[in-house]
Amino acid sequence: MSILLNNSPILILALPLLAAFLIPLIGRINKKTVGIFSALVLAISLVFTILLAVKVITVGPQIYVFGAKSSGLTLPSGLNVPIRIMFQVDAMGIFMGLITATVSFLGAIYSLAFIKKTEGMDNFYSLLLLLTVGMFGMEFTGDLFNFFVFLEIASIASVALIAYRGIDFGEPAEAGFKYMVVSSISALVVLFAIGILYGEYDLLNIAALANVIKYSQLDKIALALLLPVLAMKSGAVPMHMWTPDAYSEAPAPITMILVAASQASLYALFRIVFSLYNVNSNTLAAGWIIIIFGVLSMFIGVTMAIVQKDIKRLMAYHAVSQTGYMLLGVGVGLAVLSNPVALKEYGITSLEGGIFHIMNHAMYKGLLFLTAGALFFRTGTRNLNKMGGLAHSMKYTTIFFIIGAAAIAGLPPFNGFASKLLIYESVYKFNPLLSIIAMVVSILTLASFVKVFHSAFLGPKLPQFNDVQEVPQSMILSMAILSCVIIFFGLFPDLIVKNLVHPAVMALVEQVKYTGTVLGGM
Amino acid sequence: MIDNLPYIAVAFFVAFGIYTLMFKKNLIKIAIGVCLIENGVNLFLITLGYRKGAVAPIYTMAPSGQNMVLPTPQALTLTSIVIGIATTALILSVAMMIYKHYGTLDTDEVRRLRG
Amino acid sequence: MKEMSKIVKTVANFVYGFILIYGFYIIVHGHLTPGGGFQGGAVTASAFALILVSYGSVNSKKFLKKDIFSLFESFGLTLFILLAFSGLGITFFYNFLANYGSWFGDAAVIGVNPGNMNTGGLIPLMNMAVGLEVLSALGVIVLIMAKGAEFTRKKENS
Numbered sequence: 024m025s026i027l028l029n030n031s032p033i034l035i036l037a038l039p040l041l042a043a044f045l046i047p048l049i050g051r052i053n054k055k056t057v058g059i060f061s062a063l064v065l066a067i068s069l070v071f072t073i074l075l076a077v078k079v080i081t082v083g084p085q086i087y088v089f090g091a092k093s094s095g096l097t098l099p100s101g102l103n104v105p106i107r108i109m110f111q112v113d114a115m116g117i118f119m120g121l122i123t124a125t126v127s128f129l130g131a132i133y134s135l136a137f138i139k140k141t142e143g144m145d146n147f148y149s150l151l152l153l154l155t156v157g158m159f160g161m162e163f164t165g166d167l168f169n170f171f172v173f174l175e176i177a178s179i180a181s182v183a184l185i186a187y188r189g190i191d192f193g194e195p196a197e198a199g200f201k202y203m204v205v206s207s208i209s210a211l212v213v214l215f216a217i218g219i220l221y222g223e224y225d226l227l228n229i230a231a232l233a234n235v236i237k238y239s240q241l242d243k244i245a246l247a248l249l250l251p252v253l254a255m256k257s258g259a260v261p262m263h264m265w266t267p268d269a270y271s272e273a274p275a276p277i278t279m280i281l282v283a284a285s286q287a288s289l290y291a292l293f294r295i296v297f298s299l300y301n302v303n304s305n306t307l308a309a310g311w312i313i314i315i316f317g318v319l320s321m322f323i324g325v326t327m328a329i330v331q332k333d334i335k336r337l338m339a340y341h342a343v344s345q346t347g348y349m350l351l352g353v354g355v356g357l358a359v360l361s362n363p364v365a366l367k368e369y370g371i372t373s374l375e376g377g378i379f380h381i382m383n384h385a386m387y388k389g390l391l392f393l394t395a396g397a398l399f400f401r402t403g404t405r406n407l408n409k410m411g412g413l414a415h416s417m418k419y420t421t422i423f424f425i426i427g428a429a430a431i432a433g434l435p436p437f438n439g440f441a442s443k444l445l446i447y448e449s450v451y452k453f454n455p456l457l458s459i460i461a462m463v464v465s466i467l468t469l470a471s472f473v474k475v476f477h478s479a480f481l482g483p484k485l486p487q488f489n490d491v492q493e494v495p496q497s498m499i500l501s502m503a504i505l506s507c508v509i510i511f512f513g514l515f516p517d518l519i520v521k522n523l524v525h526p527a528v529m530a531l532v533e534q535v536k537y538t539g540t541v542l543g544g545m
Numbered sequence: 546m547i548d549n550l551p552y553i554a555v556a557f558f559v560a561f562g563i564y565t566l567m568f569k570k571n572l573i574k575i576a577i578g579v580c581l582i583e584n585g586v587n588l589f590l591i592t593l594g595y596r597k598g599a600v601a602p603i604y605t606m607a608p609s610g611q612n613m614v615l616p617t618p619q620a621l622t623l624t625s626i627v628i629g630i631a632t633t634a635l636i637l638s639v640a641m642m643i644y645k646h647y648g649t650l651d652t653d654e655v656r657r658l659r660g
Numbered sequence: 661m662k663e664m665s666k667i668v669k670t671v672a673n674f675v676y677g678f679i680l681i682y683g684f685y686i687i688v689h690g691h692l693t694p695g696g697g698f699q700g701g702a703v704t705a706s707a708f709a710l711i712l713v714s715y716g717s718v719n720s721k722k723f724l725k726k727d728i729f730s731l732f733e734s735f736g737l738t739l740f741i742l743l744a745f746s747g748l749g750i751t752f753f754y755n756f757l758a759n760y761g762s763w764f765g766d767a768a769v770i771g772v773n774p775g776n777m778n779t780g781g782l783i784p785l786m787n788m789a790v791g792l793e794v795l796s797a798l799g800v801i802v803l804i805m806a807k808g809a810e811f812t813r814k815k816e817n818s
Binding site for chain 2: 771772804808
Binding site: 168172175179182183186189190192193194196197198199200203204207208210211214215218221222227267268271272327330331336 | 566572575579582583586589590593617618621624625628631632635636639640642643646647655656657658660
């Protein structure tokens, strides 16, 4: 058992990868077992992620070097810099890993009932497993070029999944084309910036690079290229144009996993700004740029969401707006990074708020997209004007929707309130105007979800929906698990912040711990 | 000046690729634009490894006593070319799907998702 | 797509075998000379594209079957990841065959040398797995795009 636990950073990725390659062979024998097989493999990955999280938080960051004589041997005999590809899992990486493992497992369970046509089913599950592998790789890796490869794996798999329904309809193909062009361009610009850093320092390992980096003119160009492009992959305004199309045309469980994939790009942005550059760069300027992206996303996202008629497009604009909260929280933390007094007073709190919001957003936005998928599964339409009175027949879906809508609006016993309160309090001490904008956006979020609840669920029962029943068991199971997590996080936020979020924030802020783990010392 | 010629070629490739992406209306031409930017970035990566007066980094039957260019950027570029093939194949397949539904490849007529 | 004239078909018949052999040579010698899995696989797939273009997509369906290519692609991928798993006793991707004395196990020669094919350990095996996968995957892509061309001509003629 302990040999499995020592190798767990790579087993979390390699088992879904092996399953993704075996699924076409299994699909030739029996088509029905493909879904259950992939859900089983993702459950094993979830168990390993939880075990690795316990180990990382109690013991310390874990390193796994590929192909070396032992898994911790970063500097082979006589060399000063690490030369092999390695995975470096610290508290922030395993935090994002927990989100990815939960969301993919629940997505696979939901798809058991949601995907009805059996012709392309082994392609669907194979691509879902590849998308999961790509996301895990982005979050665990300690090497810049390895990050680029996993970013491309995740983008290519998600484009094929967005265009999955494009065989019968035309709009998913158009959404897939837009997303493919946007993600190609952003990955190529990331590769260009990696090339600039490699040409200057001859190193690709993040920890080794963080040790020797100086803030020269070329490094400023690399940072200026990386910051907007990684924000573009996460859906920040003014680069958010692909988000409503891609999120609304994908099948509902895939949208949930895509939200987690956008957050993996957000994690990469934070890792580069905090662990690679840290106080060597001009943190005030970089922080203010991230804050401007955040405030624009919050405001434009929610105002575009209020006027939408399509339920999933509305939720996609809300995803843009909530990404703005995360950028605002972390941007404030970055802006005061060089100022130790302000950092201790409100910087750490705002970082905690921003990073806690990442996990909360994945949970409640996932639940909302799954309920929208349940509505589409039974009624066949996504237009809010055509729906009405569904609370009579779909009782469980109504309850889950109420929980999700209350969580996103920031009402007290659910988890949105905890992270939003942390952000409001700390951002107010930095600059009061930003906090007031955040509170106004929260009120508008509540308004638009009241509108959705009224159009879809309340009202008299419509005659064309007479034979609509509740959705199948596996879909209810995944929505119920997410609701339980939301209520648990809302009732005991202190437990989560102290054990998961605070170690993640300290792992980001202290660059010395990140480099010391690799270059010998800790 | 002659040493900087590959970098000037990289700038031309990326500039032409961005021009094609922004101003052309046919879906296949947009795919060619993405291909051009990718070629520019690959050329940039290879040029980073060059050292003056060195030979190719192969040990089998190499001339002795000479410097070799850096082999790591060549591995990075190879990976990037493989990813580029997957990207191009996927963009062209999605363009084929759009043609099957709408009968045209003009972006002005294919836009159904607005707002 | 329509088939081409008799001259093209005769030359394609003659050249097809040479292209296949050249592609396999690049795959197998990947640890000594430039080349390796992906490059050799791409060269071999161009042989399939040659048959498809010169004989037309309808005639070449008897010769190049999509199901067999898909099967070989899965085999190649599974072989690659199983080879990576086999070193798991020490670390993932560990090269346990290098310097061991048996299969591909001679000691690697540092410096300028005329090239010994028996070196390298796991690397030539992984090259072959990747080469098999790439030639099948590119064959599947080319065949499916040719089928799309047939569909378009049917639609334009009707």
